[in-house]
Amino acid sequence: MKEFLLGKTLSKFLALAGLALCAAGAQAAPINLVKNGGFDATTNGTGQIGYNTQVNDWTSPGGYNFVFGVGEADTVGAKSWFNKPENPPLTLWGANNGGANALAVSANGGNFLAADGAYGVERIEQMIHGLVVGQKYMLSFEWAAAQQFGFDGDTTENWSVSIDGNTFTTDTYHNANHASSSWMKETFSFTAKGTEGLLSFLAAGTPEGFPPFSLLDGVSLFALGDDGKQGQVPEPATWLTLLTGLLLLAFARRRAARQR
Known part of the structure; x- marks a missing residue:
């Protein structure tokens, strides 16, 4: 039973780490920092x-x-x-x-x-x-x-x-x-x-x-x-999420090893 619960917990942590990696990948997409660079949006036409x-x-x-x-x-x-x-x-x-x-x-x-x-x-x-x-x-x-x-x-x-x-x-x-x-x-x-x-x-x-x-x-x-x-450099919050997920993953693996 303990092994089942640990395995389930580990799966959740793996999923969390995967989501963090996906978030980092999404942030890596090119982002144009200039707004309305084509001058198409105006207040009263041309x-x-x-x-x-x-x-x-x-x-x-x-x-x-x-x-x-x-x-x-x-x-x-x-x-x-x-x-x-x-x-x-x-x-x-x-x-x-x-x-x-x-x-x-x-x-x-x-x-x-x-x-x-x-x-x-x-x-x-x-x-x-x-x-x-x-x-x-x-x-x-x-x-x-x-x-x-x-x-x-x-x-x-x-x-x-x-x-x-x-x-x-x-x-x-x-x-x-x-x-x-x-x-x-x-x-x-x-x-x-x-x-x-x-x-x-x-x-x-x-x-x-x-x-x-x-x-x-x-x-x-x-x-x-x-x-x-x-x-695009990932946002600091993205890196924090990724790091948290990886730390939790490492903790889960270590705990599982001690229970064996």
Whole structure:
């Protein structure tokens, strides 16, 4: 009878340890620490950020930053603070309004951010929580270059990105008159210095008056494992559960051995 009860107890402990291992495995799945990295969730549809809409989970003090939906940038455009009865919505050069080429769709799809890099330049930011000090992370995003419709001349565009005391700058894109670029994938890695950090994007472009626009989409931030691949450090509570299960298992085995 004692052997039966001990065996039953041991089975329970084994089950507990198995659950702890499963929990640890679940936590190891990649987790994107950036919220609304595709800019699809807004307070009032597309338009100028801080004027007629906001992007959920992101903040911006204002500036000439916009959110466009698929197919809107060179057609219906977006409302702006200049969008009075005598002024049309802001649009970008594209195939639908006589631009040199079609505005490409990002791999992420859906909405995208467009920021003037020479006028009303303001950051768009998000506080990132859940960083682990000493853990290496990879920041990824897509970006493209474009020009505001109704203006002429070659332009340049890029992005300056900051997080946790680190600043990264994309290569400068030289954009032809009335043209736009394809979407370009950027990745930067850094080691966390704190448990949270402000993620900030700031557009830059030349020349002023030719409206150079930097586009942004698909922002993500993942922890990197020792092999350099995306991963997630298990939560401390997960490790505690796992350790408790293993200790109980060891105790049960030791007790069973003494009863023999």
